[in-house]
Amino acid sequence: MTKIDIKNFNLAELEQFLSGKGKERFRATQIFKWIYQHDAASFAEMSNLSKTLREELEEIACISNLAPATVETGGDGTRKYLFSLEDGEAVESVLIPDEGRNTLCISSQVGCAMACEFCLTGTFKLTRNLSTAEIVNQVCAVRRDAEIRNIVFMGMGEPLHNLDNVVRAIQILLDGNGLQFSNRRVTVSTSGLVPQMAELGKRVTVNLAVSLNATTDELRDRIMPVNRRYPMKELLRACREFPLPSRRKITFEYVMIGGVNDSIEDAKRLLRLTSDIPNKVNLIPFNEHEGCGFRSPTRGAIDAFHKYLIDRNVTVITRDSRGGDISAACGQLKGRMEKKSG
Numbered sequence: 001m002t003k004i005d006i007k008n009f010n011l012a013e014l015e016q017f018l019s020g021k022g023k024e025r026f027r028a029t030q031i032f033k034w035i036y037q038h039d040a041a042s043f044a045e046m047s048n049l050s051k052t053l054r055e056e057l058e059e060i061a062c063i064s065n066l067a068p069a070t071v072e073t074g075g076d077g078t079r080k081y082l083f084s085l086e087d088g089e090a091v092e093s094v095l096i097p098d099e100g101r102n103t104l105c106i107s108s109q110v111g112c113a114m115a116c117e118f119c120l121t122g123t124f125k126l127t128r129n130l131s132t133a134e135i136v137n138q139v140c141a142v143r144r145d146a147e148i149r150n151i152v153f154m155g156m157g158e159p160l161h162n163l164d165n166v167v168r169a170i171q172i173l174l175d176g177n178g179l180q181f182s183n184r185r186v187t188v189s190t191s192g193l194v195p196q197m198a199e200l201g202k203r204v205t206v207n208l209a210v211s212l213n214a215t216t217d218e219l220r221d222r223i224m225p226v227n228r229r230y231p232m233k234e235l236l237r238a239c240r241e242f243p244l245p246s247r248r249k250i251t252f253e254y255v256m257i258g259g260v261n262d263s264i265e266d267a268k269r270l271l272r273l274t275s276d277i278p279n280k281v282n283l284i285p286f287n288e289h290e291g292c293g294f295r296s297p298t299r300g301a302i303d304a305f306h307k308y309l310i311d312r313n314v315t316v317i318t319r320d321s322r323g324g325d326i327s328a329a330c331g332q333l334k335g336r337m338e339k340k341s342g
C-alpha cells in the first residue's frame with residue numbers, strides 16, 4: 001500500500017483524513033505544528049500524540065521532504081537550489097537576499113505550457129504539475145538553510161495552471177499552525193489566466209503579480225500566446241476586481257526587451273492602461289538565453305522608461321538581474337540536472 005503524504009493536505013483536509021480514520025480532529029493541529037514549526041521528519045517525534053496513534057500513522061502515512069541536489073551561490077549572494085523529484089524530474093528555487101529580508105522564488109510546475117516567446121522555462125513545455133507537497137517542500141528545505149521573509153511564485157511554471165495544488169500550498173504557507181507567513185508576504189505571479197485569477201481570489205488572500213510585458217494586444221498575442229485567449233482588456237478587468245490583502249497593490253511585471261517593447265511610447269501606453277488600478281511596476285530587463293533571439297534593452301532605454309513612469313508618480317522598481325552568473329535570473333530556470341562530462 002502506498003502511504004498517504006501528509007504534506008499534500010491543508011489543515012482542514014488533514015482533520016478530515018483523521019476523522020475518517022476514527023481519530024480526534026484536533027490532532028491535526030498538533031501534527032501540523034510538528035511538521036511545519038518543528039520540522040518533524042517522522043511521526044515518532046510527535047511526543048504529544050499517543051504511542052498507538054503514532055504507530056498507526058506510521059503505517060498509513062508519511063511526511064515527505066526534499067533535499068537540494070545542488071546549491072549554487074552567485075556573486076551577489078543569490079542562491080539557486082536544485083531539487084530532484086521522486087520521478088527523476090527536477091525543479092529550482094531561488095533565494096534572493098536583500099538586506100536581511102530574503103525572498104524565496106518557488107516553482108509550481110516542471111516546465112510550463114504557456115509558451116511565452118522570451119522565457120526559457122516555456123521552451124521546455126509542460127512536463128507535469130508539482131504536488132502540494134513538492135511546492136511546500138521547497139520552502140521547508142530552504143528554511144533549513146536561511147530565514148525567508150517573502151515567498152513569490154515566480155519560479156518555473158504558471159502557478160494558476162496548477163491552481164488546486166498552489167491554493168493548497170498557499171493555505172499551508174499562511175496557516176497559523178503551518179508555516180505562518182503573513183498574506184502580505186506571499187505573491188502569486190501569473191501570465192494572465194483570467195478565470196483562474198478570479199478563482200484564486202475567492203479561495204485565498206494573497207498578493208498578485210501580473211506579467212504584462214506588452215502594451216498592445218498585437219504584441220502580447222505574439223510574445224504571450226495566453227493573450228489570444230484572454231486579451232488585455234479582460235486581464236485588466238480581472239486585475240481591477242482582484243481582492244488583495246488590505247493596503248496592497250497589484251504588481252505589473254514588465255520584461256523589457258530591446259527594440260521590442262522598450263520605447264517611451266510603450267511607457268506611455270503602460271501608464272494609460274494601468275492608471276485606474278492601484279499598482280506598482282516591476283521592470284525586468286530581459287535576460288538573454290540561448291535559443292531566443294531577443295536582446296536585453298540598453299541601459300539608456302531602461303533608465304528613460306523608468307524615469308517616464310517615476311515622473312508620473314508610478315511606483316517603479318527596476319530589477320537588477322540577480323543571480324545571472326548562476327543562471328538563476330528571471331526566465332533562466334530550466335530545472336535540469338546538468339550532465340557532468342565523463
Ligand code: SAH
Nearest residue numbers: 119154157158189190211253286287330331
Ligand atoms: N509563469 C508566471 C511566473 C513565473 S515567470 C508568470 O509568467 O508570471 C516569472 C517572471 O519572469 C515573469 O514576469 C516573466 O515575464 C519573467 N521572465 C520570463 N522570462 C524572462 C527573461 N528571459 N528575462 C526576464 N524576465 C523573464
Ligand code: SF4
Nearest residue numbers: 112114116119122191
Ligand atoms: Fe510560463 Fe511564466 Fe515562462 Fe510564460 S513567463 S512560459 S507563463 S513561466
